Amino acid sequence: MKKIVYALVLGMVLGFASAAFAQAAAPAQNVMTEMVMISAQTQIGTMTMVNYVSGKNFRMENYKGQGDKKILLSVMIAKDGFMYMLNPAQKSGMKMAMNAPMSGQKDSGKPQETSWAKVMEEQKAKGSAVTNRGKEKWEGQEYEVWRVTAKEGTYVDYYLDKNQMVKRFVFYDAKGQMQQEMRVIKMEPLKALPAGALDIPADYKIMDMSQMKIPGMGGGGNGKP
Numbered sequence: 657m658k659k660i661v662y663a664l665v666l667g668m669v670l671g672f673a674s675a676a677f678a679q680a681a682a683p684a685q686n687v688m689t690e691m692v693m694i695s696a697q698t699q700i701g702t703m704t705m706v707n708y709v710s711g712k713n714f715r716m717e718n719y720k721g722q723g724d725k726k727i728l729l730s731v732m733i734a735k736d737g738f739m740y741m742l743n744p745a746q747k748s749g750m751k752m753a754m755n756a757p758m759s760g761q762k763d764s765g766k767p768q769e770t771s772w773a774k775v776m777e778e779q780k781a782k783g784s785a786v787t788n789r790g791k792e793k794w795e796g797q798e799y800e801v802w803r804v805t806a807k808e809g810t811y812v813d814y815y816l817d818k819n820q821m822v823k824r825f826v827f828y829d830a831k832g833q834m835q836q837e838m839r840v841i842k843m844e845p846l847k848a849l850p851a852g853a854l855d856i857p858a859d860y861k862i863m864d865m866s867q868m869k870i871p872g873m874g875g876g877g878n879g880k881p
Contacts, residue, residue, distance in 0.1 A: 686710045686846040692722050694837045708849050718876045735854045738866060746860055751864045753759050772820045776802065794824060 661791070686709065693703040706718040713735040719726035731742040734754060742749035776786045779877050785805040788849050792801045799815035809830030821843070827836045856862065 690842040748861045
């Protein structure tokens with residue numbers, strides 16, 4: 657169960673960083689992305705995320721470590737308005753509505769923007785402060801750095817290459833302490849997602865939390881307040 661909860665936290669982190677990938681592909685294009693997350697918290701260590709995205713549906717595989725020695729910890733699948741948090745080791749998982757408070761996701765019903773300028777406009781509309789910090793070198797290459805600061809003071813620095821694609825982003829807390837760094841190892845379009853990528857294994861025991869409501873917060877299975 658702890659691994660499922662950790663996957664949920666990862667989902668929230670990636671939800672905050674989703675601006676980095678909203679412009680990764682044209683609408684309806686299938687994309688595979690591999691990222692490495694380096695955490696300031698030594699007990700978490702290095703993680704690898706492999707994502708398969710098709711429109712609003714996606715599969716995210718979370719691994720401990722990186723490279724050939726990485727170990728699969730959890731899988732997140734989003735399809736048909738629901739998110740599934742799966743624990744392969746225990747063959748168990750949770751199901752929740754994408755608009756539920758616990759999911760960390762909210763579907764606006766609008767198609768994703770595909771230009772960085774539009775993505776930044778959306779961040780401003782959500783109340784975030786957006787700053788272009790100019791050019792910076794990282795690992796021998798020059799990047800354009802954008803900072804998006806949330807209302808609570810936490811912020812993310814995005815490193816864009818010459819094609820306006822994000823190659824690195826770094827999370828900071830409200831005190832300016834680095835929390836996580838994510839590096840894009842690979843990003844490529846696919847003709848189709850791998851067979852069965854969005855399938856929920858039939859032998860998994862799934863806890864359905866899609867109708868659960870949290871006291872003091874709106875939301876249920878239909879995503880309405």
